[in-house]
Amino acid sequence: MKLTIIGNGVMAQSLAMGLIKSYEVEMIGRDINKLKAIKEKMPQIEIKQLEDKEDINGKNIIFCVKPFALESVSVRLVGTANILISILAGTRLDYLRKQVKAKNYVRAMPNIAASVLQSMTTVTGDLESKDIAMKIFATIGQSVWVHTEYQLDIATAVAGSGPAFLALVAEALADGAVKAGLDRHLSTQLVQGLFVGTASLLKHSHPSFIKDSVMSPGGTTASGYSKLEECGVRNAMISAVNEAYNKACELAKK
Numbered sequence: 021m022k023l024t025i026i027g028n029g030v031m032a033q034s035l036a037m038g039l040i041k042s043y044e045v046e047m048i049g050r051d052i053n054k055l056k057a058i059k060e061k062m063p064q065i066e067i068k069q070l071e072d073k074e075d076i077n078g079k080n081i082i083f084c085v086k087p088f089a090l091e092s093v094s095v096r097l098v099g100t101a102n103i104l105i106s107i108l109a110g111t112r113l114d115y116l117r118k119q120v121k122a123k124n125y126v127r128a129m130p131n132i133a134a135s136v137l138q139s140m141t142t143v144t145g146d147l148e149s150k151d152i153a154m155k156i157f158a159t160i161g162q163s164v165w166v167h168t169e170y171q172l173d174i175a176t177a178v179a180g181s182g183p184a185f186l187a188l189v190a191e192a193l194a195d196g197a198v199k200a201g202l203d204r205h206l207s208t209q210l211v212q213g214l215f216v217g218t219a220s221l222l223k224h225s226h227p228s229f230i231k232d233s234v235m236s237p238g239g240t241t242a243s244g245y246s247k248l249e250e251c252g253v254r255n256a257m258i259s260a261v262n263e264a265y266n267k268a269c270e271l272a273k274k
């Protein structure tokens with residue numbers, strides 16, 4: 021089966037890096053030089069410059085441009101795609117149906133970890149395409165199907181944006197170690213290992229159990245943890261997810 025990715029940005033490339041392991045992948049973009057540079061990194065993919073009348077008839081499209089570019093790209097698409105999978109944040113299925121002709125429509129929210137086959141992807145849309153879409157995203161990590169776009173927009177805020185939120189935590193933890201006097205390279209290495217180990221624990225344990233297991237009475241963790249609460253880290257995370265969700269809703273109104 022061949023997948024056609026429209027767009028050649030960060031997400032398009034992350035998806036392609038994972039998908040080329042299981043599918044034929046064609047990438048369509050407006051800048052041939054960027055496409056050529058991508059082909060040098062991923063020789064298996066086909067590249068194609070977006071034409072004024074780009075024939076998408078019968079293709080399985082993964083749409084990866086910015087939400088604001090949807091109209092300017094969709095006016096150039098002719099024919100009826102077999103399936104249109106959009107990863108555009110906050111862009112509703114109803115709107116996609118008006119913009120691009122396809123037999124079935126799906127919205128998916130992968131994250132940047134697709135490039136290392138570890139995306140946490142949320143998917144919704146026409147039930148006829150559920151199996152094919154879930155199969156595609158299973159090749160680049162874990163995926164869950166939700167029944168409403170409301171759920172998908174919340175998933176966008178937590179799992180789509182999440183790598184950036186966790187990257188901030190990772191960077192800050194390393195900065196803390198540097199501030200205490202540890203070399204930067206050691207601090208970074210420790211934090212990398214910390215995230216890998218904690219991710220494994222999270223597969224089997226509730227976060228509060230992990231926290232209670234580490235925090236002994238009057239100990240070092242309890243001291244550090246109370247500082248996190250004092251600084252409002254928990255509330256900052258809750259607010260970050262809610263702000264990102266509000267932004268997705270704002271995009272949907274356009």
Ligand SMILES: NC(=O)c1ccc[n+]([C@@H]2O[C@H](COP(=O)([O-])OP(=O)(O)OC[C@H]3O[C@@H](n4cnc5c(N)ncnc54)[C@H](OP(=O)(O)O)[C@@H]3O)[C@@H](O)[C@H]2O)c1
Pocket residue numbers: 027028029030031032049050051054084085086087089092093107108109129130131132180181
């Ligand atoms: N970044 C993430 O972690 C993430 C996660 C989940 C979903 N998403 C969604 O993925 C989509 C792409 O995000 P991204 O981070 O990959 O953005 P990006 O790196 O900026 O890539 C955007 C792509 O859109 C193309 N584009 C922009 N304006 C265009 C136009 N007028 N005509 C044709 N092509 C145009 C760009 O082409 P040029 O290279 O020629 O400028 C580029 O290929 C967004 O809708 C976003 O909501 C992103």
